[in-house]
Amino acid sequence: MAATETRLLLLGTVMLFEPVNGYQLRRELLSWEVDEWAHVNPGSIYSGLTTLAKQGLLDRHDLVDGTREVAVYTSTKAGREEFSRMWVSAIEQVDPLSPLPFHTAIALMPLNDREVVRATLQTRLARIDATAREQMSRKGDMSAFPPHVRSLADLWMGLIQTDREWVVNLIGRLDRGELALQGDESSWAPPSGDPGWQMASDRERYLRLISGRN
Amino acid sequence: MAATETRLLLLGTVMLFEPVNGYQLRRELLSWEVDEWAHVNPGSIYSGLTTLAKQGLLDRHDLVDGTREVAVYTSTKAGREEFSRMWVSAIEQVDPLSPLPFHTAIALMPLNDREVVRATLQTRLARIDATAREQMSRKGDMSAFPPHVRSLADLWMGLIQTDREWVVNLIGRLDRGELALQGDESSWAPPSGDPGWQMASDRERYLRLISGRN
């Protein structure tokens, strides 16, 4: 399972919009242009949802909406807990060659509350510094490698430092209360006007259908 | 096939060591610690080799080495051409969220000659600048996105600029003739003393067995 970021993204997006169906998620992710940077094709959404449901992290409700059958998903307690674990670990994991989990987690930041976010980002800083120190001390054994490979290590250092500065800046903004998170009023304004309302009304209907025991 | 970097890596490493068997590649990649940063498990090596052979990019020779059967691979003309194409495109492709193809290609740099490397890196620079400009001009439509997402765009910019500076520096070193490439004398000293010699003698034997029409 290379795609820890797909799991994270799906779990998180379901939590943001639940109850929600696969197509709505697809559209939402497209509108964020997430498909471009994370690599999410329509197929992975549906199979991902099936897998998460099978693992008990999501509940699947087969609703009859008008004349149509729709598979609508909600998060379970286990799913929300798993999301938290994965989110923390995606933020804490430092790997300049696989930045996707980190970026995905940042995009899902508002699902957590301020203290957790702050603490986790601090841990990332510590991990970055530890990685940098370790890299430095390993410079010695690299003498056996050809020069262009040693050069790559410099690039990694540079990327890590760029990351570090950005995180420091982000923590600053958090402390100044600049970013809307879970527990604040108005935590996430849906991206654009129109489709948002559409989703909201579907959401209401799905809620009623589910509570109507089906 | 998300793993264009696996194809690139396998094709390239075969070209470096051919004729070579799967286990030797596995060991070589482990000794570079490539398995850590690219994500290469033993399994992918063998299935990757099979696929490349099926596509005519590698030749598979089923040799009898002493009492044992060994599957030994060499590159085909088509394979070497495909490698060049993939290498160029991995260097030219700018994506701060999937840096793996680029880093993989850099590690395989010595398989190309100086002019090609230089020209391709220049193209990357141009692409980086184009991406940065495009990003800047899109800042406007991002006003609909929540602030933490807009923030991510700044991180991307930073990562791209770090990349840029490193590439500029690399081109400088190339121009000063500092890096050993294809066409220079002594293009790649095998990483460490011992296993290198072992590989070399296997290589000689495999060469003889193959030319002995089997």
Added chain:
DNA sequence: CACCGGTTGTTCAATATTGAACACTGGCGT
């Protein structure tokens, strides 16, 4: 010599990913 454990070399079933294709709805022009 019988056994052990490490290295060599590979296969395989379970799982994940891909993207194309399917099937249905609803509106709109004629």
Added chain:
DNA sequence: ACGCCAGTGTTCAATATTGAACAACCGGTG
């Protein structure tokens, strides 16, 4: 009323990935 096309919602067969397990060999040790 008809045909058409864009949107909605999902499935599926082909392919790729994973990592654990397999099997054979080699060199020592008791």
